[in-house]
Amino acid sequence: MDTTSRGAEGRPTIGDLGEFGLIAQVAREPRSDRVQVGPGDDCAYVRVPTGSVLVSTDLLVEGRHFRRDWAEAYDVGRRAAAANLSDVMAMGGVATALTVGFAAPADLEVQWAEDLTRGIVDEAALVGAEVVGGDVTAADAVTIAITVLGESAQSPVLRSGARPGDVVAFTGRIGWAGAGLHVLARGFRSPRVLVDAFRRPEPPYEAGPVAAAHGATAMIDVSDGLLADLGHVAEASGVAIALDAAAFEVAPPIADVAAATNVDALSFLLTGGDDHTLAATFPASTGVPDGWTVVGTVVEGEGVTVDGAPWEGAGGHEHYR
Numbered sequence: 045m046d047t048t049s050r051g052a053e054g055r056p057t058i059g060d061l062g063e064f065g066l067i068a069q070v071a072r073e074p075r076s077d078r079v080q081v082g083p084g085d086d087c088a089y090v091r092v093p094t095g096s097v098l099v100s101t102d103l104l105v106e107g108r109h110f111r112r113d114w115a116e117a118y119d120v121g122r123r124a125a126a127a128n129l130s131d132v133m134a135m136g137g138v139a140t141a142l143t144v145g146f147a148a149p150a151d152l153e154v155q156w157a158e159d160l161t162r163g164i165v166d167e168a169a170l171v172g173a174e175v176v177g178g179d180v181t182a183a184d185a186v187t188i189a190i191t192v193l194g195e196s197a198q199s200p201v202l203r204s205g206a207r208p209g210d211v212v213a214f215t216g217r218i219g220w221a222g223a224g225l226h227v228l229a230r231g232f233r234s235p236r237v238l239v240d241a242f243r244r245p246e247p248p249y250e251a252g253p254v255a256a257a258h259g260a261t262a263m264i265d266v267s268d269g270l271l272a273d274l275g276h277v278a279e280a281s282g283v284a285i286a287l288d289a290a291a292f293e294v295a296p297p298i299a300d301v302a303a304a305t306n307v308d309a310l311s312f313l314l315t316g317g318d319d320h321t322l323a324a325t326f327p328a329s330t331g332v333p334d335g336w337t338v339v340g341t342v343v344e345g346e347g348v349t350v351d352g353a354p355w356e357g358a359g360g361h362e363h364y365r
């Protein structure tokens with residue numbers, strides 16, 4: 045525990061509690077029957093008179109989630125929207141509408157804000173969603189808080205449905221954005237393909253509903269890192285997940301960066317965040333849809349292991365840690 049973050053008279057701070065401790069505190073609040081899924085999944089699912097709606101909020105803060113010297117405003121917009129749209133995808137749904145909360149200092153160029161909006165609108169258009177409202181306020185750091193609404197053709201796929209015997213799989217690019225961030229943080233701008241993957245993730249939007257229709261038992265978008273996000277699935281489902289390192293194929297640019305910076309290439313795939321791709325579990329009998337790679341199995345127990353042991357390296361992303 046970080047004792048340097050103690051509040052007045054030694055009272056605990058949210059830094060002590062941690063991101064997930066704080067969320068657990070909010071999640072304990074009672075909710076009515078109209079809340080079919082509350083805090084704890086990629087989206088909430090709330091009953092309305094005409095059916096049910098998926099809803100999720102994601103916040104991007106300058107310096108924490110993006111840097112203006114690392115990405116153009118347009119790409120920050122694409123990424124801000126993608127981070128939200130991918131949470132709807134992870135429930136097996138399709139996004140319909142976004143509201144955009146935007147806070148920035150007065151000296152931000154108008155062009156930056158315009159380009160950001162264009163990026164958000166273009167990313168939303170990939171799934172047929174539209175920006176329908178928002179809010180603007182002054183702030184010291186550029187902050188983008190998007191709320192997304194979505195709908196689902198079938199019951200949403202939760203984090204809590206994984207069962208022993210299921211297979212664990214992912215689809216889309218994994219580790220690319222994390223490797224891009226690693227490169228940028230060391231002052232480099234290449235390999236370009238990795239830096240671009242960080243700047244503008246490409247969530248496999250159609251894969252969410254396809255996986256749901258295929259019978260996915262649990263699903264999550266990979267934003268904190270595969271191990272961390274599968275950890276959320278394991279915890280919510282009351283199971284353990286056993287990954288097989290040999291099942292992961294390391295893409296050449298990731299292998300190059302790993303070799304050049306003396307890092308285990310697998311760590312990018314297991315702990316890199318920001319890809320906004322999908323991980324899911326499927327019954328062994330149904331197998332996985334096209335384009336998914338099986339990387340492990342669901343077993344009795346708790347936690348996530350790689351080749352039978354807990355991952356020794358750094359974990360995924362967690363605020364305040």
Ligand SMILES: Nc1ncnc2c1ncn2[C@@H]1O[C@H](COP(=O)(O)OP(=O)(O)OP(=O)(O)O)[C@@H](O)[C@H]1O
Nearest residue numbers: 067070082083084085086087102127131265267268
């Ligand atoms: N301040 C809060 N109040 C209520 N619920 C919260 C709060 N912060 C987070 N949550 C809920 O906690 C759960 C986990 O949040 P988290 O941001 O880790 O997941 P996520 O939205 O899937 O992340 P990502 O968008 O990075 O994939 C979500 O269900 C989210 O709605």
Ligand SMILES: Cc1ncc(C[n+]2csc(CCOP(=O)(O)O)c2C)c(N)n1
Nearest residue numbers: 102107108109110111267268317318361
């Ligand atoms: C400048 C900069 N430094 C570090 C990172 C890495 N990062 C920040 S938040 C996060 C998890 C998802 O966020 P959240 O849990 O808030 O949804 C990750 C992987 C970044 N994107 N930009």
Ligand SMILES: [Mg+2]
Nearest residue numbers: 086131265267
């Ligand atoms: Mg998510």
